[in-house]
Amino acid sequence: MVKRLTPWLLAAPATLLVLAFLILPVGSTLATTFLEPKGWIAPYVTFFNSGVRRTVLYRTIEISVITTVLSVIIGFIAAYVVAHVPGRLKSIMIIAAVFPLLTGVVVRSFAWLILLGKNGILNSALLGLGLISQPLSMLYTEGAVIAAMVYLFVPLMILTLAGVLEGIPKDVLEAATSLGATPFGVFRQVILPLAMPGLIVGAVLVFTGSFTSYATPQLLGGEKQMMMGTLLYQRAMVTFDWVGASTVAAIMVVVTFVIVFLMTRLARRLNPMVA
Amino acid sequence: MTTKLHPLLIVFAAVIFAILVAPLFIILGAAVSDTSFLTFPPQGFTMRWFTNIFDITAFRTTAITSLQVAVTGTFLALLIGIPAAYAMNRFRIRLPSWLSNVFVLPILVPEIVLGFSLVKSITIGLELPVFATLLIGHTLLVLPYAVRVVGASLASFDFSIEEAAISLGCPPLKTFFTVVLPNIGAGVVAAFILAFITSINDVSTSLFLTGPGVSTLPIQIIAHMEQFFDPTIASVSVLLMILTVGVMAIVEATLGLTFLTK
Amino acid sequence: MTVSLTLDNVSAHYGSTQVLKDLSLSVKAGELVSLLGSSGCGKTTTLRLVAGFLEPSAGSIRLGDRDLTRLPAHQRDIGLVFQNYALFPHLSVRDNVAFGLKQRGVGKAERDAKANAMLERVGLSAFAERMPAALSGGQKQRVALARALVIEPPLLMFDEPLSNLDAKLRVDMRVEIRRLQRANGTTSLYVTHDQEEAFSISDRVAIMNAGRIMQLDTPEVLYQRPANSFVARFVGFENLIEMTVTERNGEMVTATTKAGASLTLSQTVYGAIPDRFILAARPDGLAVRQSGEGIPVTLGIRTYLGRAYQYQCTTSTGDLTGNGPLSELLEPGAQAVLVPVPEQCCILPPEA
Numbered sequence: 001m002v003k004r005l006t007p008w009l010l011a012a013p014a015t016l017l018v019l020a021f022l023i024l025p026v027g028s029t030l031a032t033t034f035l036e037p038k039g040w041i042a043p044y045v046t047f048f049n050s051g052v053r054r055t056v057l058y059r060t061i062e063i064s065v066i067t068t069v070l071s072v073i074i075g076f077i078a079a080y081v082v083a084h085v086p087g088r089l090k091s092i093m094i095i096a097a098v099f100p101l102l103t104g105v106v107v108r109s110f111a112w113l114i115l116l117g118k119n120g121i122l123n124s125a126l127l128g129l130g131l132i133s134q135p136l137s138m139l140y141t142e143g144a145v146i147a148a149m150v151y152l153f154v155p156l157m158i159l160t161l162a163g164v165l166e167g168i169p170k171d172v173l174e175a176a177t178s179l180g181a182t183p184f185g186v187f188r189q190v191i192l193p194l195a196m197p198g199l200i201v202g203a204v205l206v207f208t209g210s211f212t213s214y215a216t217p218q219l220l221g222g223e224k225q226m227m228m229g230t231l232l233y234q235r236a237m238v239t240f241d242w243v244g245a246s247t248v249a250a251i252m253v254v255v256t257f258v259i260v261f262l263m264t265r266l267a268r269r270l271n272p273m274v275a
Numbered sequence: 276m277t278t279k280l281h282p283l284l285i286v287f288a289a290v291i292f293a294i295l296v297a298p299l300f301i302i303l304g305a306a307v308s309d310t311s312f313l314t315f316p317p318q319g320f321t322m323r324w325f326t327n328i329f330d331i332t333a334f335r336t337t338a339i340t341s342l343q344v345a346v347t348g349t350f351l352a353l354l355i356g357i358p359a360a361y362a363m364n365r366f367r368i369r370l371p372s373w374l375s376n377v378f379v380l381p382i383l384v385p386e387i388v389l390g391f392s393l394v395k396s397i398t399i400g401l402e403l404p405v406f407a408t409l410l411i412g413h414t415l416l417v418l419p420y421a422v423r424v425v426g427a428s429l430a431s432f433d434f435s436i437e438e439a440a441i442s443l444g445c446p447p448l449k450t451f452f453t454v455v456l457p458n459i460g461a462g463v464v465a466a467f468i469l470a471f472i473t474s475i476n477d478v479s480t481s482l483f484l485t486g487p488g489v490s491t492l493p494i495q496i497i498a499h500m501e502q503f504f505d506p507t508i509a510s511v512s513v514l515l516m517i518l519t520v521g522v523m524a525i526v527e528a529t530l531g532l533t534f535l536t537k
Numbered sequence: 538m539t540v541s542l543t544l545d546n547v548s549a550h551y552g553s554t555q556v557l558k559d560l561s562l563s564v565k566a567g568e569l570v571s572l573l574g575s576s577g578c579g580k581t582t583t584l585r586l587v588a589g590f591l592e593p594s595a596g597s598i599r600l601g602d603r604d605l606t607r608l609p610a611h612q613r614d615i616g617l618v619f620q621n622y623a624l625f626p627h628l629s630v631r632d633n634v635a636f637g638l639k640q641r642g643v644g645k646a647e648r649d650a651k652a653n654a655m656l657e658r659v660g661l662s663a664f665a666e667r668m669p670a671a672l673s674g675g676q677k678q679r680v681a682l683a684r685a686l687v688i689e690p691p692l693l694m695f696d697e698p699l700s701n702l703d704a705k706l707r708v709d710m711r712v713e714i715r716r717l718q719r720a721n722g723t724t725s726l727y728v729t730h731d732q733e734e735a736f737s738i739s740d741r742v743a744i745m746n747a748g749r750i751m752q753l754d755t756p757e758v759l760y761q762r763p764a765n766s767f768v769a770r771f772v773g774f775e776n777l778i779e780m781t782v783t784e785r786n787g788e789m790v791t792a793t794t795k796a797g798a799s800l801t802l803s804q805t806v807y808g809a810i811p812d813r814f815i816l817a818a819r820p821d822g823l824a825v826r827q828s829g830e831g832i833p834v835t836l837g838i839r840t841y842l843g844r845a846y847q848y849q850c851t852t853s854t855g856d857l858t859g860n861g862p863l864s865e866l867l868e869p870g871a872q873a874v875l876v877p878v879p880e881q882c883c884i885l886p887p888e889a
Contacts, residue, residue, distance in 0.1 A: 007366035011374060014359035014418060018377050021411050025392035026384055074291060081288035084280050094532050095523070096292040100299065101535075102519045104476030106493045107512040110500065111298030114305050114313050114509070121301060121315045155295060159535050171623035174590055177610045178617040179637035179688060185611075189636075193627045212385035215478040215497065229387050233482060236391055246395075249388040256385055270627075 030253065032246040043247040053231065057251070060227040063142060063217075064210035067149040071206045072199060074150065075157025082158060083165035094159070101155040109219045112148040113139065116220070145221040152216060153206045160205070164198030165191070193270075200267040208256045228252055299516060306509035313506055324510040334511060337495040340406075344491065345474035348413035349421075352470055353463065356421025361455070363422075364429040365437075378422040381415050386479035389415065394483040405486035412480045417470035424469060428462025464529050472522055539566040539722050540601030540691045542587070547596030549582050549748075556582050558748045559596070569718055569725040570753075571735035573771075574745035580728045582748075584694055587726065589613050600692055611640075616685030616723070620697040622677040624669040630680050631656065631665040637688035655687040656680075658717070675706045679713075686717060693718065693725040699734060711738050732772070736760065744768050766815055766885050774817040776857050778832070779887065782812045792816075796854045798832040806879040815885040820847055822881030825861035831874030832857070836867055850875065 034040040047053050082093045100108060115121055116138040123135040138144055168191060176186045214229035221227065226234070228248060236245035301315045309319030328334050359378070363370055381389070390412060398408045432455065440454045441447065456463070481491045490498075492511075500508055526532055542564040549557040557579050564570045572580035585591045587598055589610030598605045605613055624633050631652050638648035656662050659679040669677060678698060685693060695714070699707045715738050718725050729735050735742045736756035743753040744767075752759060752768045763769040766777055783799070784791040790810045793799045804810055825836070825848050834850035834857060841847075845860040848867065859875045861867060 004369075007362040007369050010358040010362035011370060013355035014422065015374065015377055017355060017411075017415065017418065018380055021393065021397065022380055022384065022389060022415055025396035026388060028396050029388065029392040077284065078288050078291045081280060081284055085285075091532070093288070093292055094535070096296050098523060098526075098532055098535055099516075099519060100295050102472050102522055103299065103516055104493055105478055106476070106496050107302070107515050108298070110496075110508060110512055111302050113500075114301055114315055115298060117313065119312060119314055124315075151295070151298070154291070169621065169623065171619045171621055172625060174588070174610075175617065175619060175623040175684075176625070176636065177590075178588055178613070178615055179684070180611050180614070180640035181636075182611055182640075185640060190625060190627075208385070212387055212479070214387050214482060215493075219497065219500065229385075229479065232387055232391060236483070242395065245391060249385075249391055252385045252388055256383065260383060 026253070029246045030250050032243060033250045036243060043243050046244065047247050047251070053248075056226050056228060056231045059142070059225065060211055063146055063149065063225075063227065064207050066146050067153065067210045068203050068207045070146070070150045071153040071157050072203050075154050075202065076161055076195075076199065078154070078158045079161035079165055082162040094162075097155040097158045100151070101159065105152060105213075105215045106219075108152055109148050109216045112144065112151065112220055116144050116147070139220060140222045140224045142221070142225055145217050145225050145227070148216050148220045149210050149213065152213075153209060156205060157202050160202045161195065161198055164195050168194050196270045197267040200263050200270070204260055204263045207259060211255060211259075212252050302509050302512045302516070306506055306513045308506055308509075311505055313504055313509060324506040325513075327507050328511055328514070331499075331507070333490075333495050333499070334492070337490045337492045340409075340489060341475055341492040344406075344410055344413050345471050348410055348474050349417055349467055349470040351410075351414045352418045352421040353425075353466065356418050356466070357425050357463070360422045360426040360429055361451070364426060364432070365434060375426075378419055382419050386416065386477070387482060390480040390483040393480075398484070398486070405484065405489040409481065409484040409489065409491070412484045413474045413477065416477060416480050417474050420466045420470040420473065424466035425459060425462045428459035432458055461530055465534060468522060468526055468530075472519075475518070539724055541566045541568075542692055542724055542726065543599045544583070544587070545597045545599070547583075547586060547593045547598065549579075549586055549591060550594045555594075556748050557586070557593075560748070560750060562743060562750060562753070564724055564726055566724055567722040568740045569715070569727060569738065571727040571729055571739040571742045572745055573729060573732060573735040573742050575730055578745040579748040580730075580745050581696060583745075584696055584726060584728050587692075588615055588617055588694060614688070614690055614692075616688060616690035616693045618678075618681050618685050618693070618695045618698045620700055622669075622674075622681045622701075624677055624680055624684075626669055628669075629665065630661065630667050630669065630672070633669065633680055634684045634687050636684065641688065651687055652683075655683040658686075659683045659713070674702050675710065678702065678710060682714065682717065686721065686723075689721075691724065693723045695725070695727040695729075697729055698727075700729075700731070707734065714738065744771055762883055763817070763885070766817065766888050769815075769817040769883070769885055773819050774822075774883070775820060776816075776818045776823055776859075777885075778816045778818075778857070780814055780816055782810065782814075794832060794852075794854065796832075796852055798852075799830075800832070800877065801830065802877070802884075803879070807882070807884045810884055811886065813887045815887055816877060816882055817885050818877060818882040820858040821845070821860045822878050823857060823859035823875040824878055825850070825859045825867065826874050826876055827865070827867070827871075829874055829876065831876040833872065833874050834859075836869055836871045836873055839867070839869060848873075 033043045036042045082090055085093065117123070118135045118137065122138065126132045127135065173186055173190060176190045181189060212229055213227065214233065217225060217227040218230050221230070228251070232245055232248040232252070235241045235248055304315045304317045305313050306324055307320050307322065308314050308317035309321040363375055393408055393412050397403050397411065398405060436458070437450055437454055440450045445453065476493060477491070478493045478497070481494050485491060485494050496508060496511060523532065526534070544560055544562040546559045546561055547557055548555060548559055560579070560583065572583055574580050582591065586593050587605065589605065589608060593606065625636065628636065631649065634652035634655055635648040638651060643651070653662065653665065656665055659682060661676060661679050661683070664672065664676060669680065672680065698714070699710050702710060711734055727735070727739060739756060741753060741755055742759055743750045744759065745751065746767055752764045759768065760772055763772055763774065769777065778794055780792040780794055780800070782790055782792045788804045790802050790804060791799055792802060802810060832852065834852050837849035837851055839846050839848050842860070845863060846866070847858060847860050850857045850859055850873070857875060867873060
């Protein structure tokens with residue numbers, strides 16, 4: 001009898017922690033939005049009727065999409081190089097990617113504050129070169145948020161994709177070459193399709209990460225470039241609009257779950273190992 | 276590999292990697308600048324911004340809180356996560372398949388939503404102390420590392436070794452500590468490091484879980500930055516980067532940095 | 538269409554280590570030559586040089602009248618069969634086979650037709666739509682074979698193609714490979730570490746060691762008349778006995794071992810015998826007798842082989858293995874002599 005329960009007893013503490021402190025509280029947040037006396041759809045009507053909040057949602061989607069596309073492209077090219085350079089250079093490149101990855105989001109966003117500020121290095125350089133006569137205000141723009149966000153996610157992308165690219169067996173590439181495929185042909189017909197599931201998984205990580213981010217848009221975008229994360233904080237802690245905040249939270253959860261669900265299905269369909 | 280790379284690719288990659296590292300050096304420069312505002316290249320040289328950190332009580336107390344939460348949360352997550360990972364690998368057929376999905380939830384649910392829901396239900400709803408909720412939030416945040424990273428080691432562990440030990444007269448619990456644990460050591464170390472670094476750097480979950488008198492270092496840095504824009508922040512960042520270097524040295528010594536590409 | 542492959546004084550280096558030393562090799566048109574040797578002998582390096590995945594540091598490689606030495610790998614037009622099959626995991630069996638044709642600009646309809654015909658020949662028509670992950674090892678190797686053959690290459694190369702298959706399948710597949718290679722008359726280079734496989738499949742076999750070809754001959758010659766002690770050991774001549782000629786009497790030669798045992802050998806049987814030589818014998822080439830002219834030994838462990846008893850024997854200069862008749866059971870510890878069986882032994886030059 002005890003033996004039959006052993007697996008459950010071992011898994012119970014962790015399972016109960018997730019149930020009590022994640023599933024129930026988050027479930028209650030989602031429930032809040034549907035249990036409004038004014039009708040279960042009311043909080044969402046309020047959300048979409050507010051021009052400001054609609055703009056925030058669209059801006060968040062736009063910034064997340066651009067960040068994802070840029071991170072995937074830059075990360076893929078860098079990862080391709082990492083996978084193909086000799087050992088010593090590869091180690092240096094991996095260190096250069098791991099260091100920012102393990103450094104916190106606050107420190108990394110702060111670096112871009114110094115870079116893009118009125119007295120920042122970029123303005124000083126441009127002024128010094130005589131390209132501009134007045135310092136540009138680059139902070140609190142969409143570009144600033146995107147730049148810092150891409151900077152945030154590229155290391156993750158590089159490390160994920162370098163693993164994927166190194167996992168492609170060398171003899172498969174040689175087989176393609178021996179059958180007459182040019183280097184570009186090998187890339188397009190073999191490497192790219194085999195890396196596609198990894199690319200999709202990486203893109204999902206970047207998109208959901210951007211969509212739900214707080215620190216970077218808060219520091220580099222401020223009030224002007226409010227995104228969903230900063231909107232959630234503002235609704236909850238500044239205006240104490242708990243239903244409004246819960247609605248923002250619910251939209252974030254739904255978007256994340258839908259994207260993850262659809263994309264992992266797509267990645268699985270493109271997975272060459274499935275017959 | 277013998278594959279030749281196009282020179283343009285190499286140049287592109289070199290620029291990317293330079294851009295990845297450069298901003299962190301800029302912080303280092305800004306931290307020693309003898310000016311009361313943030314600037315780069317540094318003007319003059321001073322260490323006063325580093326000593327200034329220690330004059331600001333808030334940095335000291337939040338740093339301690341951050342370390343307490345990261346270490347305790349990581350230990351708690353390993354304490355309950357390793358048995359769960361063990362059960363799911365050892366007794367795969369006797370546990371339902373959805374169970375592993377439960378441990379994906381802390382990754383799937385946006386961190387900021389988790390923090391918001393916890394403050395709403397636990398801090399306010401159950402009137403738990405702020406520190407307790409913060410610890411619960413961080414334990415949840417890092418639990419997936421404990422379950423999944425250790426689980427990956429267990430997936431390649433040959434459980435017949437465990438049966439061999441038991442057949443030789445070793446009791447089950449002792450078998451776990453003397454036979455199983457040493458063989459999944461690398462996974463436990465990896466889980467610990469990833470969990471610790473995630474916890475210590477976290478902003479989104481902690482955001483709602485800090486309150487009067489209890490805050491974490493990253494939250495304190497953001498708060499400070501919104502009021503003062505002086506090189507103190509740069510010097511705090513430098514200390515955090517030194518922590519990163521320390522973690523990287525531990526990773527390299529124990530697992531090798533390439534484990535992060537897997 | 539059938540052409541010869543010629544390697545002329547080819548050297549190769551990995552970093553500062555030389556892995557091939559002035560290797561010359563000629564594979565005649567339509568012939569199948571195997572490179573046989575243990576790992577690290579340079580056989581795979583040779584294949585990769587011909588395929589264009591490595592560049593030689595010296596020497597030239599020619600296929601018919603084409604100089605391959607500096608040609609990019611994708612322009613060499615060689616059918617390659619890999620040890621791990623190297624199928625494209627994201628392409629169906631048919632698309633795998635058609636891949637090479639696609640690179641050659643063959644239209645979709647034609648390449649599908651050709652791929653289907655080739656799949657028919659390897660008996661996999663029913664699997665054309667499958668993905669490689671859904672195939673067994675033997676089926677994967679057939680697809681790999683079909684993929685290499687369908688481009689009708691002037692040269693086929695095999696890199697340990699059967700080493701991942703089980704014993705029964707290995708035998709079936711090597712017959713299959715031989716059949717297809719014969720039918721097309723394609724010049725072939727075959728790399729393996731398995732002696733039985735190399736001998737059964739090849740017109741000629743090159744036995745390699747430390748970046749050199751030790752002997753290139755037909756399997757029959759290699760098996761019966763190895764040219765040196767390395768090849769002799771490789772093909773199972775366990776007993777290598779150093780000898781010095783003490784007396785010549787017409788065609789008869791008397792020679793002694795280091796321990797002083799003396800044997801009389803006929804040059805009619807063995808050919809010309811130099812003053813110093815090695816007498817090489819498999820266990821069935823040394824007959825165990827209770828007495829008579831031969832090499833005196835002390836008998837050790839006896840094992841039963843069905844057709845004979847085999848004895849581990851000790852002498853003052855080393856251990857030897859010989860076979861004795863079933864009619865005569867000798868006990869361990871007994872004194873006996875080993876007598877060379879003329880047709881089963883051969884004379885080798887002394888080791889340098």
